[in-house]
Amino acid sequence: MDIKDLQEKVELHLTSVWKEPVKVTEIFHLSGGACQDNYALEIQSNVSKKSLVLRTDKGGSLLSSLSKRDEFKVAELVYKAGVKTPTPVFLEEESSVIGSPFFLMEKIAGKATGRYITKDKELDGYRKTKMVSDLASNLAKLHTVVPEMVTDSDLKQKLKLVPIDNYISQSITDLHQSLDELPEAHPAIELCLHWMELHAPNIDKIVLVHGDYRTGNFMMNAEGLQGILDFEFAHFGDRHEDIAWLCMRDWRFGRIGKEVGGFGDRKDFYKAYEMTSGIPVDPYKVTFWEIMGNIRWAIGSAQQAERHLSGKDKGIELASIGRRTAEMEWEAMRLIEELENAV
Template identity: 30%
Template sequence: MKDFAALVSAFAWRVFGNSGQVENLQQLTGGANMESWSFDYAGRGYVLRRSPSAEMMAGRTYGHDIEAAVVRAAFAAGVKAPEIVGEIEAVDNLGTGYLMRRVEAEVNPTIILANPPPSLLDDFARALAAVHAVPIGDLPILPEAGAATLLSELKSRFLSYGGDRPVMALTLKWLEDNLPAAVEPVLLHGDFRIGNLMVNADGLAAVLDWELAHLGDRHQDLAFGCINSWRFGHIDRPAFGIGPLDIFFAAYSRESGVTIEPDRFRWWLVYATLWWGVCCLQMADIWRSGLDQSLERAVIGRRASETEVDLLMLLEEAAPVEELGLVTLKTPQLFPRNGEPSVLELLEALSGWIQTDIRPNAQGRDRFMSAVALNALGMLQREAGAPIHIQDKLLSEELLAGNQSLATPGLLAKLKVKSLQKLAADQPKYSALAVAQRKWTQ
């Protein structure tokens, strides 16, 4: 840490042209792929966003130089983007990245959504309208990706991670069959959602994390933050976990002069939900590769089941009415609690040890990771009590080929039962589980 602090100090001296003192240097939480470091310098606060190695940048479409140029252009156009004051160069020995003025505001989704400022949905609509209005001529060369291209890439990724999740295969086929027509591209933020948006008492304070910016259909940006995973428990508030979609649509149309197309928005909502599910599978793949073997990465891999229940809730309206009957869930088998400890009991003991002996004394990231460990052990305990195997390569191939569909007798019921069981093991507190159980089961 001492050597890193010295490098940050030297970088600050170069950027600001004076030899001040870096103070209160600390790594911020969040960010699966990038590091963010906060510090004070000459009486002002800054955040350094960086990637420490080329390996961590592998697979990205462009580097931090392009990302910084996009953020600068957005800031110049009036978007509440961070103000960039410097960029890392090779001489700094800090990897790649850029330095921003620190914004003092809240980023925690739980805190923001517990009591969102009254103007927040309007603020989001205004920010997106401003992003989409940034002149393309003011931007660096960015990738352009429409619905057909992105869907093809997503399908390839799904197949590379096994291609054996039937609900995802069903969704891919639906997306192919309902592909929207191409539109004139605009600048997209690409990751506009609660968690990447800083909020204060007055409303939106800053739009962060521009690494997925590209040119494309504005409806992609509009739908992305509305998937249920990004509502953080507020399933009854479909617009960003804040409020109704019609209020958001009206605000965006008022700010941009563009009317949102509901069918196009729905296609991108389904796409974004599936995209996040595939990203969860990718997290598991990254863990297995050894590139990042953090427990957090592996546990996120189990969040794919969230999206499968969400996807079935989105797609079932396309099923024949005769396939919409209620389903029955089996009661989990109870294991005897006598003799030597069972697998379930050993997992229970391990969870108890972390809960009582480790977590109370842990600080900072160790405390956060102890919660992740308890989450992982909970998954194993529930799965040991009710094993569920959701992977089915043959059925997935049938669905991708269109040989089976929502009209196949009994298929939707089968997918609902398995998806509910899997989500109950992986994330029993996920908001869609209780809603789907009430809606689908007898």
């Protein structure tokens, strides 16, 4: 959509909904990745000025991602749980306004890029002192959201509440199904899925899982953590999923020795998480979910490539992501070998 056209449509709609004149005094496109579109808005009304972000889908989002309605509802739950995240402001569920559903949230300061968070000198002080503990404590707060707290039955269904005893087996079954839908064979993924079936741990409790808690999905500046972003892959699951996802090799941006997001150490993250949650972190479960995470991302990368190769949604970013599949396959097998040798 032309940005001028978007500006006019948002002005008209918010004026109608909020029952007061609304003027979008500034609007520009933000980076949103392969699946999302984000726009920064400066909004002026009779009583206030607001700096907001409009978040909507591109032509085709990943099949496993939440709708904009559900993502907004999750953001509300997480915000109420005390997680540092942008304030949810407004949800529009109808596609007729701008061509797809969207929501507005508070615009916060900071940057989310991997290179900035892991290497920029501006963050040296924060990186050495509170970055790990801030992210661990906010994740622990996010995990206080449990199924009983979700009163919206439709949202609870979308968050895929699975009985605790079946959760891991269902996760593996879902990955088998996604793998079978790909046009090419991936024997390394098949091998890893078989290993996971034989070595699945127990789960202590089903909680809300961010689903993409990693470097790139939180905003920071020299003053510290500004906010956790992007709840489009949220679901009910095992708390160790999120911890493992943040520790995956692919999110370290070249700083391989810093296993937590490319900026921290596991023991420090585990300790800070335990201090806030009062629940011990199980290193074996983290590694198991790290293997699962690599396989999930390997399949997701292959799916992104297929969107490009099939002609459904052409894009160089989709094609380049697809090339990462082999890296995740290798990492998953390396982790399995590491666990087997430790026995």
